[in-house]
Amino acid sequence: GIQVEQSPPDLILQEGANSTLRCNFSDSVNNLQWFHQNPWGQLINLFYIPSGTKQNGRLSATTVATERYSLLYISSSQTTDSGVYFCAVGRTGGFKTIFGAGTRLFVKA
Amino acid sequence: DTEVTQTPKHLVMGMTNKKSLKCEQHMGHRAMYWYKQKAKKPPELMFVYSYEKLSINESVPSRFSPECPNSSLLNLHLHALQPEDSALYLCASNYPGGPQHFGDGTRLSIL
Numbered sequence: 364g365i366q367v368e369q370s371p372p373d374l375i376l377q378e379g380a381n382s383t384l385r386c387n388f389s390d391s392v393n394n395l396q397w398f399h400q401n402p403w404g405q406l407i408n409l410f411y412i413p414s415g416t417k418q419n420g421r422l423s424a425t426t427v428a429t430e431r432y433s434l435l436y437i438s439s440s441q442t443t444d445s446g447v448y449f450c451a452v453g454r455t456g457g458f459k460t461i462f463g464a465g466t467r468l469f470v471k472a
Numbered sequence: 473d474t475e476v477t478q479t480p481k482h483l484v485m486g487m488t489n490k491k492s493l494k495c496e497q498h499m500g501h502r503a504m505y506w507y508k509q510k511a512k513k514p515p516e517l518m519f520v521y522s523y524e525k526l527s528i529n530e531s532v533p534s535r536f537s538p539e540c541p542n543s544s545l546l547n548l549h550l551h552a553l554q555p556e557d558s559a560l561y562l563c564a565s566n567y568p569g570g571p572q573h574f575g576d577g578t579r580l581s582i583l
Binding site: 393394396398403404405406407408411449451453458459460462463464465 | 503505509513514515516517520522527528560562568569570571572573574576577579
């Protein structure tokens, strides 16, 4: 099956700093999502980005499907950005969504 | 507030009890999912319903029994659970192939 690797596993930032999270996947995929899970367990869909670049406020994401990776950029980080960021991939026609192990982010005030 | 509603938010049950988790969405999505998440781990897929038919069962023990009464509702019936089944249970929905929307989850503790 498809393997999904996320890096770094843990990240500590000072409020206001920028960061880049990476997701590598081992085979071709037709959909890719980035999620944020807050400390209360809520899992929020940040981006649905099988290819290309999208931006939403301080967050942006880029997926280069031909090279099998995606990047999530967080700019001017805030304490509310703390939590776990998951990358999840899947194939068209299949319902199986495969999650990476996540990047655990802590933003210090 | 999420568009996928799960009840209850918390559940404590004994190993001999029978209980049910409920999930509801009104976005017109035709695929609904149950995931199990242990602490510090990613969500693990349990079941997928597509157009109210069971599409995926990831070899889940029979003490977990899913049900999809209609396109908006998804239940997970629990019976004779084990302590290792304590976890966060997440429901999600989407148009097949589209972005998934998750509920807030049910935190389940088995005594």
